[in-house]
Amino acid sequence: MKKTLVIFLLLVSFFSCNKSDNPVDVASTTTPTTGSTKEPTDLKSGTYTITSAGLTRQYIIDIPKNYDKSKKYRLIFAMHMMGGSMQTMVDQNYYGLKTYADRDNVPVIFVAPQGYTDGSPWRGGDNKDHIFFADMLKLFKEKLSVDSTRVFCCGFSFGAMFTYSLSLEFQSDLRAVACYSPANWNIYLPENKHKPIAYFSTTGTQDDLCKYVNSDALKQGGKYCVLTHIEDNGLKQLPELPLATTSTHITTEIKGLPTEYPVLFGSFVGGHTNDVKDPGSSVNWIAKETWDFFMRF
Structure with a gap:
């Protein structure tokens, strides 16, 4: 009888420890934001x-039509590119992610902030x-029922640069964040807190604007954006990142990282763009893989 009890207790301890490592379980026990008690x-x-910060700022928010304050909602920020605006994000269905949210019937609050305050x-x-x-x-958490464990951000070009900057603080x-053609120069970069975050990034091998490597000496380029988060997520032996050599893209998930903090890098032969399709496909794999990545959490 005592032996059976000991085995039972060991099994309970084992499954409890493994459950605590599951980010989905962590999210399900999160205290709802104060907005969960209010009608919007x-x-x-x-x-x-x-x-x-002393400036007049604007944003566009898209809240599901059947919003229910008793539910917790994912929140996705879409940061616009140079030449774009918050309206561009709406017109592009927030980098295509709203299209997938509608298709899969996943309720998401989308936000498109407006930049352009200093030229x-x-x-x-x-x-x-x-x-x-x-x-x-802070405002959205106060006013809406946001799942505080499922807040995401994505952006292309300058929007990717800003997203990367946010990912350091x-x-x-x-x-999780998704950066399409990011750069770690010509943008405000805070002191890196070196905390883990799930990270997905893409860069074309022929990108001359936000280069894969702008300077090895200064550790500038999309490559170093990826390596920074690989290291911060716990991998000290930094790997070589595979680069695409054909018209079919390569997305690599870095091995050896914690399941809850993955890092993915998508490489393709091409220039400065976030709309890329493999031969014979009509699907922008960057949007699809971003959606799949965010939906892991």
Whole structure:
């Protein structure tokens, strides 16, 4: 009898330890945001203006039509590129992710902030865009039922640069990010907190704007954006990242990282773009793989 009891207790301990490592289990026990007790009477789908860091800022928010405050909602930020705007993100269905959300009947709150407050798409000389992001996130958590463990961000080009910048500071707020053709120069970069975050990145082998390697000496380029998060997520022996050599893309998931903090890198033969299709396919694999990546969590 005693032997049976000991075995039973060991099994309970084993499964309890393994369950605690599962990010889905962690998310299911998260305390809902204060917005879960409120009806969104003053925050509905539309365009809004707020004051942040002394600047007048705007964003567009898309809230599911059947919003139910008793449910917890994923929150996805889409950061626009140079020459684009918050409206561009709406027109592009938030980099195509809203198309997948509608297809799969997954309720998501989408947000498209507006940059362009200092002559560039996103600020290069100070942290006011970071403050803007923090102010928006605080507001949405207060007003809406946001799943605080499933907040995501994505962007292309300058939007990817801003997303990468956020990924160095807001690791405790962002569950995962996706950067399409990022660069780690010509953008404000905070001091890296070196906390883990799930990271997906893509760069074309012929990208002359946001190069895969801009400077090895300065560790500039999309390559070093990926390597930074590989190291921060716990892998000290940094791998060589496979690069595509044919018209079919290669997406590599880095081995040896914790399951809850994966890093993926998508390589393709091509230039500065986030709309890439493999031969014989009509599907933009970048949008699809981003959706699949975010839905892991």
